[in-house]
Amino acid sequence: MAISFVFDERVEAFRAQVAQTLADALPPHIRSQVADERIDLTRADQAAWQSKLDSLGWGGVGLPPESGGPGWTDEEYFVFLRELGRADAPRPPLYGLKMVAPTLVRFGTPEQITRYLPDITAGRTFWCQAFSEPNAGSDLAAMTCPAKKTEDGYEITGSKTWISDAHHADLMFGLFRTSSTGRKQEGITALVVDMKSPGITVRPLPNYEGTHECNEIFFDQVRVPAANLIGEEGNGWQVAKFLLSVERFDTAEVPRSLATLGRIRNRIAALEEKSGYTAHVQGLRARFARLEIELRALAATECRYVLGTPQEELTGAEPSLLKWIGTELQQDLLELLMDAYGEQAQAGLPIEDAQPGACRPVEGGFAGRAFHRYRVTTIYAGSTEIQKELIARTALGLRT
Amino acid sequence: MDFTLTEEQTLLRDSARRYFAKSTDLASPRIDSGKVWTDIAEMGWLAVMIPMDLSGFGGSIVDGCLLMRELGRAHVGIPFAQAAILGARTFLKDPHMLEQIAEGKAKLAYVLQDDAADPLRFEKSTHGYTLRGAKPFISCCSDTSTIIVKAFDGTGTIPAVFRLPKELPLLNLNSYSTLDGVGAASVVFDALEISGDACLAVGEAAQDVVEELELAACLAFSAEAVGLMEFLVNATREYTETRMQFGQKISGFQVVRHKVVEMYALSQLAGSLVFQAADTFDRLGRTAETRQAVRAAFSYVGRQGRRVGKDAIQLHGAIGTMNELPIGHAFARLVAISQSCGGASMHEINYAEQCMTVGDTSRVWAL
Numbered sequence: 207m208a209i210s211f212v213f214d215e216r217v218e219a220f221r222a223q224v225a226q227t228l229a230d231a232l233p234p235h236i237r238s239q240v241a242d243e244r245i246d247l248t249r250a251d252q253a254a255w256q257s258k259l260d261s262l263g264w265g266g267v268g269l270p271p272e273s274g275g276p277g278w279t280d281e282e283y284f285v286f287l288r289e290l291g292r293a294d295a296p297r298p299p300l301y302g303l304k305m306v307a308p309t310l311v312r313f314g315t316p317e318q319i320t321r322y323l324p325d326i327t328a329g330r331t332f333w334c335q336a337f338s339e340p341n342a343g344s345d346l347a348a349m350t351c352p353a354k355k356t357e358d359g360y361e362i363t364g365s366k367t368w369i370s371d372a373h374h375a376d377l378m379f380g381l382f383r384t385s386s387t388g389r390k391q392e393g394i395t396a397l398v399v400d401m402k403s404p405g406i407t408v409r410p411l412p413n414y415e416g417t418h419e420c421n422e423i424f425f426d427q428v429r430v431p432a433a434n435l436i437g438e439e440g441n442g443w444q445v446a447k448f449l450l451s452v453e454r455f456d457t458a459e460v461p462r463s464l465a466t467l468g469r470i471r472n473r474i475a476a477l478e479e480k481s482g483y484t485a486h487v488q489g490l491r492a493r494f495a496r497l498e499i500e501l502r503a504l505a506a507t508e509c510r511y512v513l514g515t516p517q518e519e520l521t522g523a524e525p526s527l528l529k530w531i532g533t534e535l536q537q538d539l540l541e542l543l544m545d546a547y548g549e550q551a552q553a554g555l556p557i558e559d560a561q562p563g564a565c566r567p568v569e570g571g572f573a574g575r576a577f578h579r580y581r582v583t584t585i586y587a588g589s590t591e592i593q594k595e596l597i598a599r600t601a602l603g604l605r606t
Numbered sequence: 607m608d609f610t611l612t613e614e615q616t617l618l619r620d621s622a623r624r625y626f627a628k629s630t631d632l633a634s635p636r637i638d639s640g641k642v643w644t645d646i647a648e649m650g651w652l653a654v655m656i657p658m659d660l661s662g663f664g665g666s667i668v669d670g671c672l673l674m675r676e677l678g679r680a681h682v683g684i685p686f687a688q689a690a691i692l693g694a695r696t697f698l699k700d701p702h703m704l705e706q707i708a709e710g711k712a713k714l715a716y717v718l719q720d721d722a723a724d725p726l727r728f729e730k731s732t733h734g735y736t737l738r739g740a741k742p743f744i745s746c747c748s749d750t751s752t753i754i755v756k757a758f759d760g761t762g763t764i765p766a767v768f769r770l771p772k773e774l775p776l777l778n779l780n781s782y783s784t785l786d787g788v789g790a791a792s793v794v795f796d797a798l799e800i801s802g803d804a805c806l807a808v809g810e811a812a813q814d815v816v817e818e819l820e821l822a823a824c825l826a827f828s829a830e831a832v833g834l835m836e837f838l839v840n841a842t843r844e845y846t847e848t849r850m851q852f853g854q855k856i857s858g859f860q861v862v863r864h865k866v867v868e869m870y871a872l873s874q875l876a877g878s879l880v881f882q883a884a885d886t887f888d889r890l891g892r893t894a895e896t897r898q899a900v901r902a903a904f905s906y907v908g909r910q911g912r913r914v915g916k917d918a919i920q921l922h923g924a925i926g927t928m929n930e931l932p933i934g935h936a937f938a939r940l941v942a943i944s945q946s947c948g949g950a951s952m953h954e955i956n957y958a959e960q961c962m963t964v965g966d967t968s969r970v971w972a973l
Contacts (some may be wrong), residue, residue: 209884464972532872
């Protein structure tokens with residue numbers, strides 16, 4: 207017990223082994239996409255990487271060992287995520303592995319766990335989550351999409367929106383309204399929906415900068431068997447709260463931001479190499495320094511909260527603070543990366559997407575697109591404004 | 607990786623917190639610093655970094671920073687860092703002086719910054735040394751006993767560190783007040799003759815001790831700033847819960863709540879960064895990474911401390927600018943800290959100058 211921002215030798219040895227293994231295992235074409243700050247990897251690439259991790263025994267990171275987890279300590283899991291970021295490896299599948307899997311472990315029946323978990327850890331199935339609706343965003347409990355009780359399960363007719371990755375998901379983890387009496391947090395039920403069910407229509411919602419991540423889903427008399435109920439009917443709000451808070455180690459985006467910081471450093475060094483210590487380079491360096499200092503403060507706070515503080519001394523506001531500060535800083539870093547490339551960042555395309563022989567200044571073209579793509583991070587999974595409200599309530603005891 | 611305190615540290619922190627809660631009025635703008643000084647000498651805090659074999663507490667820079675943070679939380683302006691943190695290092699080989707420090711009889715002031723255009727000069731004389739030059743601003747209280755200065759030889763390449771008793775004859779010293787209430791003095795060294803034993807270090811040894819003192823001073827004041835920020839967050843939070851406007855507590859307004867949350871977040875981030883830097887200095891000593899960590903911490907608390915202070919006043923409204931409240935005084939101290947040790951913005955510039963050379967050290971600071 208003493209303030210100490212360092213891991214012991216055993217963890218550092220583990221880190222070295224993880225870093226080496228990742229460097230050997232990561233296919234270059236996947237690495238280069240992540241290094242281009244892309245988060246729209248194809249399903250085939252995501253599946254290939256997850257199954258590779260699974261073959262290394264790392265398919266179930268974050269899960270308890272009896273559910274397919276690697277049996278790591280918190281520090282080892284933390285270090286693994288750091289090194290994934292440094293290696294430019296894709297993050298573990300967010301919806302399936304990091305949200306749905308632990309939720310099934312907590313609320314699912316043994317039958318549901320054996321049915322779904324092995325396919326998640328092996329990268330055979332991909333999940334999406336359907337929570338938001340046109341009139342239920344930050345105010346999630348205002349959701350209305352109904353699941354009507356039938357003889358053998360439920361029938362859904364309605365719609366959900368802002369569903370990331372629905373276009374290549376096999377299964378959906380959704381929240382539906384099974385009762386409209388009582389508080390609005392009551393009467394919500396968590397169901398697993400097969401995306402191949404008759405009556406489901408997925409409509410893409412492309413982003414303004416040209417990528418596609420989100421979708422709208424329409425349900426027309428979609429039938430869901432009773433076996434797909436997660437937890438109890440009507441306690442979906444508790445299930446969802448658990449699902450959204452289960453990830454402790456990756457809310458601040460520090461691993462990806464460390465990698466982005468490295469890209470900015472390399473770019474500034476290249477500019478300096480080419481044209482000397484110009485006023486432009488000096489200005490970029492000053493911005494770089496300030497953001498690296500901000501990232502130091504964030505990373506130290508993340509280490510302190512998730513590894514360095516006993517559970518009973520936490521207020522509960524920590525994930526909110528990390529998510530808010532972490533996503534704002536990530537946006538600032540990508541803005542600097544874009545500026546470090548200048549006008550050519552507007553080309554918008556990574557090198558491999560350019561036509562062969564086409565004369566386009568596309569180096570750094572990813573930077574502009576990433577800047578725009580990550581604009582959403584302070585909105586999804588609880589907007590900055592919602593996080594501040596949560597902090598006001600839990601850490602400071604302030605409320606309306 | 608651990609952010610918890612040792613049993614001894616918890617005791618130290620808790621006793622400090624209890625002491626200030628009991629014997630000072632945290633709502634009062636100015637605390638009787640003379641009484642606090644006597645009390646903390648009695649409680650042994652001034653010996654926190656004096657080695658155990660010299661009857662000290664044997665603490666590290668982290669322990670020193672923990673107490674600095676408590677002094678900040680109590681917004682009490684006493685030259686604790688200079689005596690207990692810098693003094694314990696400066697006089698490591700001077701048991702008599704360490705005793706004086708522990709007993710509260712030594713109040714020290716440090717002048718480690720150079721005026722590059724016109725630095726303080728020393729030259730050897732028959733009986734010791736002659737000092738020439740001027741220091742227009744030396745942060746020190748009215749009863750400072752000893753001033754420690756850095757000077758260069760005639761070539762401007764060899765540094766030396768001297769101790770000057772304040773009652774030295776011909777020491778042309780003028781005391782004046784400062785905005786943070788700590789006080790300062792100007793000194794003109796008009797061929798001041800000092801004895802040979804006033805020289806504490808010369809050449810490389812002086813360079814080393816000055817750098818160590820500069821790093822320790824930055825950390826100590828950063829920790830004080832963290833405490834001041836925490837004080838302002840708590841005081842502002844409470845104020846928004848009691849102040850009524852438009853028929854409700856002003857904390858009922860989201861714009862006010864979110865401002866308090868931002869102040870809180872900055873104080874948390876600053877606390878992590880400062881203690882991470884203190885731990886780095888403690889473990890790695892004077893390395894390139896330690897220097898960057900300390901520059902990061904000091905520039906961050908300088909910049910964000912000001913922001914927290916400004917917002918504390920903003921949320922209090924006009925009353926926040928009044929002499930009768932501690933809010934403005936705490937802000938003034940935060941600003942003074944941000945201008946000490948060469949200034950927070952200079953530390954950020956130096957950080958930027960070094961960041962490419964030092965390269966990616968994130969495995970040290972982000973693990």
